[in-house]
Amino acid sequence: MTRHLRSTATLIAVALGIAGIALVLYAWRLPPFGSTIETTDNAYIRGQVTLISPQLAGYVAEVAVQDFQSVKAGQVLVRLDSRIYEQKLKQAQATLAVQKATLANSEQKRRSDEARIGAGEAQVNGAKAALATAQANWSRVEPLLKRGVTTQSQADQSKSALEQAKAALSQAESSLEVARQDLAATLVNRQSLEAAVQNAQAAVRLAEIDLQNTTIRAPQDGRLSEVGARLGQYVTAGSQLMAVVPERVWVIANFKETQLAAMQIGQPVTFTVDALEHASLHGHVERFSPAAGSEFSVLKPDNATGNFTKVAQRLPVRVAIDPGQELAERLAPGMSVVVSIDTAAPTTTDMKS
Template identity: 55%
Template sequence: MSNFLRSLATYVAAMIGIVGTLVVIYAWNLPPFKSSVEMTNDAYVRGQITLLSPQLAGYIIDVPVQDYQIVRRGDLIAQIDDRIFAQKLEQARATLTTAEASLANSEQSKKSAEAKILSAKASVESANAGLEASRAAFGRSSELRAKNIASQSEVERDRAAFDQAQAAVHQAQAQALIAEQDLSTIIVGRKSLEANVQSAKASIRLAEIDLANTRIVAPRDGQLGEVTGRVGQYVSAGTQIALVVPDHVWVVANFKETQVADMHAGQAVSFTVDALKNQKFIGRLERFAPATGSEFSVLKADNATGNFTKIAQRIPVRLAIDPGQAMLEKLVPGMSVVATIDVSQTAAGTTKAGG
C-alpha cells in the first residue's frame, strides 16, 4: 500500500509540474501557445490639452466661465482691463492723422514749388527779352556815337541798362535753380513723410492687436479644466489662466519592441477602458513613434556599465478611434486602457490566410 501511495504522489507531483510549466509557457505567450494577438496594458487616452495664457500684462476684470465648463471657439474665458490699451489705440490714430496731414501739406508744398519753377522760368525768359532789348539799344547808341550823332552820356546810359539786364538774367536763372532745389527737397522729404504714415498705420494695427488680446478666448471647441484666473488678479505674459481640452482624443499604446514586428499602419485595433467598466472600442493603427519611449525620457539610462541586463524597450504607437461609437464622449485624456492588435491581419484590416 505504501508503494502505491508513493507512486501516486510521484504521478501527482509530475502532473503539477507539467501543468505549472504549461501555465508559465501560456502566460509568456511562448510556443505552442503563441498567438498572433498582441496586447498591452501600458496604454492611455491622449488629447491636445491647450494652456491659455495672456500675451500682455494687466488686471483681470472678468472671468465668465467655471471649471469643467463646455466652451465653443471664440467664447470669452477672461477679460483683462483694456483702458490703457484703448487709449494707446486712440493715441496711435491721432499720430496717423498728424502724419497724413503732414503728407498732405507736403503735396501742397510740392505743387507750390512746381508753380514757383514755372514762374522762375517765365522770369528768365522775361530777363532774356530785356537783355536783348538793352543789347540792341546799346548797339545803336554806340553806332550813333561813332558818327557823333549821339552823346557819350546816352551811350553810358544804354551800357548801364545792358549790364543791369545781364544781372537780371543771372538773378532769374538763380531763382529758377533755387525753385528746382526746393522741389527736390520736398520730394525727398515726402519719402520720410510716407514712411511716417506707414509707421503710424502699423502702430494702429499693433494697438488693435493688443486691445484684442485683452480678451482671452477659447481657441477651439472643448471642455475647460481648472480655471485659475481670478477677478482682480494681476497677470503677465505666460501666466496660466485655464486649460482647454478639445473633443478629439486618441490612444497611445506602448508595445514592447518584440511585439511590433508585424504591426502596420491601418490595422484594426480594439481596446477596453478601465474607467468605463472595460467598455470596448475599436479603431485603427495610425503610426509609430520615431524612437522608443526611453529615448524621450529626460534622464536617459547609460547602459555602458560593467553589469548589463537586457530589458525589452517599448515603442509608442498611436491608435485612432473610430467615430460613432457608444460612450465615445466619455473618453478623456489620461484614462488607462488595454489595447489589442491581431498582427495576422494586413494593413487594410483583413486577416491573412491561416492567421
C-alpha cells in the first residue's frame, strides 16, 4: 500500500513538472508551442486631435459650442471681441485712401509737367525764330554801318535785339530743361507712391485677416473635447481653448523588434478593445515606423555609458481599421487595445492577385 502511494505521488510530481515546463514553453512561445500570431498589449487607438487656439489676443465674446459636441468644418466655435480689430481695419482703409489720393495727385502733376514741357518747347521754338530774325536784321545793318549808309543808333538797336534774342533762347531752353527734370522727379516719386499704395493695401488685407480671426471656426468635421473657453475670458495667441477629434481613427501597436521578422504590409489584424468589453474588431497592417520609438523620445538612451543590459526595442506599427464595423464608430483616441497579427496569413495584395 505504501509503495503504491509513493508511485502515485511520483507520477503526480512528474506530471506537475511536465505541466510547468509546458506552461513556460507556451508563455515564451518556444517549440513546440511556436505560433505565427504575434500579439502585443502595448497598443492604442490614435487620431488626428487638433488643438484649437486663437491667432490673436482678446476677450471671449461668445462661446457657441459645448463639451463633446459634434461640429462640422467651418462651424463657429468661439468669437472674440472684434471692436479693436474693426477700428484697425477702418484705420488701414483710411490710410489706403490717403495713399491713393496722393498717387492720383502725382498723376495730375505728371500731366502738368508734360504740359509745361510742351509750353517750354514752344517757347524755345519761338525764341529760335526771334533769334533768326534778329540775326538777319543785324546781318543787313552791319555792312550798311560800315559804308555809312545807316546811323549808329539803328545799328545799336539791331545789335541789342540780337543779344536779347540770344538771351531769350537761353532762358527758354533752361525753362524747358527744368520742366523735364520736374517730370523725371515726378515719375521717380510715383514709383514710391505706388509702393506706398501697395503697402497700404497689404495693411488693409492684414487687418481684414485679423478681423476674420476673431471668429474661430472648426477646421474639420469631428467632435469637441472639453471646451476651455469662458465668456469674458481674456485669451492670448496660442491659448488652448479646446480640441477637435475627427472621426477617422487608427491603431498604433508597439511590437518588439523580435516580433517583426515575418510582418508585412497588408496582413490581417485582429484587435480587442478594453473599453468595449474586449470586443473584437478587424483591420490590416498599413505602415511601419521608420525608427524605433526610443529614437523619437526627448531623452534618448545612451548605451555607450555605464553597464549595459540589452532590452528589446519596440517599433510602432500602424493598423488601419477595416470599414463596415459598427463598433468602430465607438472607438476614440487613447483607448487601449490588444493587437494580434497573423504573420502567416496572406496580405491584401496577395489576395487581390
